[in-house]
Amino acid sequence: MEAVPIVTNPSRPVTIATVARRAGVGVGTVSRVLNGAPGVAEKTRTRVLETIRELDYAPSQLARGLSTGRSSSVAAVVPFLTHPSAVERLRGFVRALTAARYDVTLHDVELREQRDDRLRALAGPGSTSDAAVIVSLPPTDDEVQRFLDAGKPVILLDAQHPLLPSVVIDDVAGGGLAARHLLALGHRRIAFIGDTPANPYGFTSSVNRRTGYLDALAEHGITPPPAYIKEGEHDRLVAARLFDELFQDGLERPTAVFVASDTQALGVLGAARARGLRIPDQLSVIGFDDIETAELVGLTTVRQPLEESGRRAAQLLLDALSGRPPEAALETLDLTVSVRQTTAPPA
C-alpha cells in the first residue's frame, strides 16, 4: 500500500476550440468534420482530422449531449439479483445496444422503494438517458404517463402495458406446455410450485403459468387438490420448503411437479435430493425459463429465449429512437419444452 502520486496533466484540456485554432479553421468546421456533415472541402477535412489525431482529441459527450438534447445512453432497469434470467436478458440487450453505439446505464432494483425512485427519476427531464428498458417490472399508469410526457421511449421486457411496446411470452400457454408435457408422459398427480401472487412488484408470470397448468389439467378432467398448489416468495430455498410441504399430512404424493421458474425448480431439485428421491424415476420436475444453469443440471424446462428477448427489446428501442413513430407493439416470443433428465413417465 505505498502511495503513488497521480500524474496530473498540466496542459489545459483540449477542446474543439483548441483543435480549431491549431488547424486554422473555425469551430463550426471542426464540428462538421466530427459529425461527418457535408460542406467541408476534402483538404480541410483531412487537415482537421490530422490535428485531431495529433492532439488526441475526443469531443465531450456531455457537452454534445447538452447541445443536441440527446445523450446516446439508455437506462436498463433490472431486478438484478433476484432473477438470474434478468441477467441473460440484459446481456442480449446490452450487446445489441453496444453494437448501435449506445451506452447502457444499469439500474439495479432490489427494493420496492428503489423501483419507484428509479422509474420516477428516469422519466423526469433531468435524466441523462434518451430511453429506457424496464425488465420484469410492470409500471403503473402514472409512471407510464410520465415517460410519455417526457417523450422518452420505453420498452417493457417481460412485462406489459397497453401504451408501451412490450416483449413478452405467453405465460398461460407456457404453463399449459409444461403441464401437457407431464400429462403426455402419463402423470396425473401433478403439483405446482410458484410465486406468491401478492408480490410487491406486480409480477404476474407465475399466476399465469398456474392458470395454464390448471387449464391443461382440466382438459384431462383433472382437478388437483388445493394442497398441490404451493406459492411463496421467489427464492430457491423457499421453493424447497414449499416442496417439502407436499410431503406433509396424509396427502397423496404427486408424481410430478411443475415449478414456475428454474430458480425455484433448482430448489425443488435440491430438496428432492435431500429426501433421497430419485429423479426422474420417483418424481418428475419441470421448470420454466431455461436459464443457463438448467442445462448444466439437466433440468427439463419450458424454454423462453432470454437473450433473444433482450435483443428484441433493443431493436424496438432503437426503432423508437430513430424517430419511427412509436407504436404499442406487443411482441410475443415462442416457447418450447427443453426435455432433459428430470422428467420421465411415472413409476
Added chain:
Amino acid sequence: MEAVPIVTNPSRPVTIATVARRAGVGVGTVSRVLNGAPGVAEKTRTRVLETIRELDYAPSQLARGLSTGRSSSVAAVVPFLTHPSAVERLRGFVRALTAARYDVTLHDVELREQRDDRLRALAGPGSTSDAAVIVSLPPTDDEVQRFLDAGKPVILLDAQHPLLPSVVIDDVAGGGLAARHLLALGHRRIAFIGDTPANPYGFTSSVNRRTGYLDALAEHGITPPPAYIKEGEHDRLVAARLFDELFQDGLERPTAVFVASDTQALGVLGAARARGLRIPDQLSVIGFDDIETAELVGLTTVRQPLEESGRRAAQLLLDALSGRPPEAALETLDLTVSVRQTTAPPA
C-alpha cells in the same frame, strides 16, 4: 400492433430559469437551493422548493455535468458473458455504487478489439464517466497511463497493475488450497484442467492456480505427468473435451481433478457423468470461484468472495473520487474451500 399517438408535452421544458422566474428569484439562488449551498434565507429556500415541486422540476444532469466537470457516473468494463463470476462481481459493485448515488454504465467486452476500444475511449477526455472499474482485464502500461493523464480513478478487479488500486485474490495460494484439499483426502494422482496461458486478454489466474497446484504436489514429492495437465479455452465444453483426453492412451487414470474455474468444472462434471463415472466415488472434482451454480450442483470448490470483491472495488473507487489521494492499494481477499459433494477419499 395498433398505433398509439405519443402525448407530446407542448409546454417548453422547465429549466432552472423557469423555476427562478416563477419563484421570483435569480437562477443563482435556485442553484444554491438545489445544491444545499449556504447563504439562502430560510423563507426563500422554502419558496423555491415549493416552486420546484409545483413544476416537477429536476435539474439536467447533463448540464450540471458539463458545468461541474463531474458526471456522477462510473464505467464498469466487464467481460460479461464469458465469465459468470464477473456478473456476481458486478452485482456487488453496482449495489455499492448505487447506494452512493452514482450511475454505472456497463461496457460489455467480448472481443479483444472491443476491449481496446473501450479502454481507450473511457480514458479519453470525451468520456462521460468520472471513473472506471475494470473487471478481469489487465490493462497495459499505456492504457494505465492514459487514465492517469486524464485524472480518472480506475480500480482493477480481479486483475492488477503496479500503479492502480487492485482487488485480487492470491491465485497461487488458491491453487495450493485446492490441491491440498485433495491431498488431504488421500489423492495422489491429481490432474489439472485450466485456461490456456496464451489467451488474448492476458488473464493469468489459471496459470497461477496451476503453479500453486504444482507446488503443493511437489511438497508431497509428487510430480504429475505432463499428460495430467490440460489447458484450453475458458469454456465449459472445451473443458469437457480436455477431461476426456485424460482417458486416452495408456495413461493411468487420475483419481481427482482440480479444475481452474467453476465454469470449466461444470463441463468436467458433465463429461464425467457422460462417461458413467460416479462422483465423488470414482473421481473427485474441485473447482474454483464458487459461483452460484457451484452451490446448486454441489460442487466442491475454492471459494472467493465474488460479490464482496465488487463491493470492495466500489469502496476504493469512492475513496478515490472523494479526493482522498489515490494510492496503489493491492487488496487481497481471503480464500477458503467450500467442501460439497464432489470430493471424497479415493476408492
Added chain:
DNA sequence: GTGACGATTGGAACCGCTTCCATGGTGCGA
C-alpha cells in the same frame, strides 16, 4: 467584364447548469 450562384467557411447564439462577483439591504457599534 460582370452579376449570380453554390461551395466553403467563421463565428455568434444557445443548450442548462454552476460559480463568482457586484449590489442592495440590514443590523450594529460608535
Added chain:
DNA sequence: TCGCACCATGGAAGCGGTTCCAATCGTCAC
C-alpha cells in the same frame, strides 16, 4: 445619525459542444 461589515441575492460568464446565418471566394453563363 452615520459608517461598516455581512448576509442575501441577481445575474453574467463559462463549461464544450451544435447549428444557423452571414460572409467570402471562385466559377460560370451571358
